Amino acid sequence: MSVRPAAPFDIHDLEPEAFLAEVHSFEFWFQAVEGYLTGLTWGHQPDAVEASFTEIERDRLITVLCNYCVGETAALEGASGLIAIAPTHLAKVFLSTQVADEGRHLEVLLHRLRDLGVAQPEAEVERRASRSILLFRQRLIELVASRDWEAAIFAQNVILEALEFAVFHSHAQTADPITREVLQGIIKDERRHIGFGENELGRRLATAPHIRARLGRVKSELDHLVLDALEETMQSIATPQDERHRLSRAYLESVERLGFAS
Amino acid sequence: MSDPLLEGVEAAAAEKPRQRYLLEDTGFDEVPKKYRKFYRKWRGGGDALAPNEVICPVCKVVIRSSRELRPGDRVYCMPCMSRLVVVRSEHGTLEAHVAY
Secondary structure, eight states, X not given: OOOOOOOOOOGGXXXXXXXXXXXXXXXXXHHHHHHHHTTOXXXXXXXOOOOOOOHHHHHHHHHHHHHHHHHHHHHHHHXXXXXXXXXXXHHHHHHHHHHHHHHHHXXXXXXXXXXXXXXXXXXXXXXXXXXXXXXXXXXXXXXXXXXXXXXXXXXXXXXXXXXXXXXXXXXXXXXXXXXXXXXXXXXXXXXXXXXXXXXXXXXXXXXXXXXXXXXXXXXXXXXXXXXXXXXXXXXXXXXXXXXXXXXXXXXXXHHHHTTOOO | OOOXXXXXXXXXXXXXXXXXXXXXXXXXXXXXXXXXXXXXXXXXXXXXXXXXXEEOTTTOOEEEOSBOOOTTOEEEETTTTXXXXXXXXXXXXXXXXXXX
């Protein structure tokens, strides 16, 4: 009797339920972040050498990082609040990993501000943060407090995370080596966050299309805050005009995939 | 409207056995080690997709399979947790669409 060799394992042969259980698990998260965070200190190689900045460059970078800190604080507060109203245990466990990610992001960004000579980073964040990103944070926290799962996930894991993913990716292309490495580590985490948000909402919209109108109103309310914050950041890091258009498109792509026109 | 000529080519291709690929780790470090060979980074303008690869529209990572991909195949993007379906684009290339 001849025995045919077993076909090699292919991840794409998994049943959808098995795939979802795997990628939402704490075990998956732990092994994933181990791959790119092991050996780093405050999000970068411990022996990385600081670049030289002009005073204007340093000042602009500090302002941008302060705004990033507000975004990360919003996501940290939002994700931790959402655990209580998450509809499934998979979503609760995933959000617990997101809380750990967001806490790390805030910590490494505050540490980067200290590296750049900011003596009291938290006070500096309060002083420099843009009005639009502060308003976004306030609105997100209100949505979480109102226990509106779909609207809060839309605001946080689709709108905010899509903005951060696009901005950090662009900024990392031109940033000094230490800031680049810090941002690249954050981007790797953000892939999970944007994917969770888009897929969670996509599944809910498929089974409960009536929530679409409510999410459309949330998008209309938050879009201008996000696009204002994007514009302010792009000005601070001197992003060329064509790249600004590309970033705006990248932000809008994810909401369009969910069926929301720009 | 579908192109009957293209449908004929698609049907003929579907009858051919699929090419198999031996995947190796490409240094992609965003998923646990056992899954790393199924993903790689898109290297920009000079990069090209192999017949067993598609780009994730959500997070822009290249998804790899151990066999040639064809329209209708299901693939998973672990870095962003997405389930996708392979489709033939209007340009004749393979692309992945999110299946919620």
